[in-house]
Amino acid sequence: MRDRLIFAGQLGFTLLVAAFLVVPVVLSISAGVTVNYFRGIQSGVTLQWVVQVWNLYAGEIGLSFLIAFATLAVTLIVGVPAAYGLHVKGGRLSRVIEEIITLPLAIPGLAIALALLLTYGGFGGFRQSWLFILTGHVVFTMPFMVRSVMAVFASVDIKTLDEGAASLGASPWTRFCNVIVPNAMPGILAGSLMVVTLSLGEFNLTWMLHTPLTKTLPVGLADSYASMRLEVASAYTLIFFIMIVPLLVAMQMFAEKGEKK
């Protein structure tokens, strides 16, 4: 009896917490497809707000995907070899490098954005282009890629595989492509998901780095929250959810698969 009561109490509490997280999302989704939110859902269901958002903000959404995939490309090309290098090299220097590239996780995005602005703000062409935002996203997401790949190297004995291939006469480059990368694939995929998800949703840096011509999805979101009617802001949020939630679910599934191993 007592155990039952404790169970019911804990379940009730957990449900309440879940409601706190889910109810606002449901409100936002319903507001995005309601003709008039103030009058409620009985005023009718519509896609007009979603269409309006698409007409107004398709550019922002497109730019966000461009930046997310460019960020992914850079973190892959730079981060995967670096993770291998750091793992194989080891020693103090590797630890220092790892420590430094992880700093952007601790330092608030606002500070990094100010630093970039104060350093490169004077280079007009660069400052005005989306590449400026790209640099911020690369700095912010790089540690996720490097650490995710390094975590795999720590669990599969990459050194033995590498040395085995080397003793067969494979060049470092061949070994990297045919031995290292295939073995690191789970970490590369998990890292990639993380990088794309974080880049698509990044606001703290991007708000400071953007110009009127380089607005991303979250920057447009902030815009719509400040200046659009609630239904439009909600429809925009709905579009964001549709893009980000599958990525989050995939990330979660990956994490669970990793745990079971």
Place this chain on the structure above:
Amino acid sequence: MVPRRGQGHHHFMSHRNFIWICLLPLVVVTAAFFLLPMAQLLAVGAGGSRGVSAYLAIITEPRYRATLINTVVLAAATTIATLVIATIAGLFLQRHRFPGRAVLIAMLTFPLAFPGVVVGFLIILLAGRQGLIGAITAAVTGEKVVFAYSIFGLFLGYLYFSIPRVILTVMAAVQKLDIGLEEAARSLGASPWAVQRDVVLPALGPAFVASGAIAFATAMGAFGTAFTLATNIDVLPMLIYTEFTLAANFAISAALSIGLGVIAWAILALARSMSGGAVAAAG
């Protein structure tokens, strides 16, 4: 013997050199777009009319100090509340199997990477002028309760993005607990409450330190939520933003953001040395 392709290549590029080539792009990118800008930030912070003492302004200037205290108190309150909530829910979810459990876990963890701006908007839908809580209280008591734009709304927003992350850490830690210890304590006659207090909670200590530090550091630096809720809320990231964009006070905003970065970094470094695990903030 058939000569292997690539062997000549191998001759020219030793393994050692290859490792350096692997590291080089990262070193260049980090130096150009992180270390150099941070050094510049440090220099700009000291280059204003106050000189190096700008770095002390965060403590000596009453207005900045009040904002710093505000921010720390808010981040600490968020951390404590999140830890309590996540521990109750996390322990429960990891210790019981029941229909719908997987759905419940998914509901509690899916907002993991919602940007701060979106969280701010969700708080407005919950407790803003057209919010759910306002509508319910207006219908029940005749008085509309609106608190999204106050410090309590900000607290709720921080809670919103901290809970999923901390619940995940707590659940992972509970899974690793040695259930034998609890059974031993119980068989020795300890009450369920005593088992929780003396066995389970101490064993979760490192997880609390690690996830608490992340929640604290993230709350200290969170900008998007405060930006969306934006009214009369004095927190450090908003102060830095207004000093930079509205007052064009580059030196002070640089010094303040260095201060903020040092605090966030120090909390995480301290937690890492205490818990021995990898600790990092995000969002």
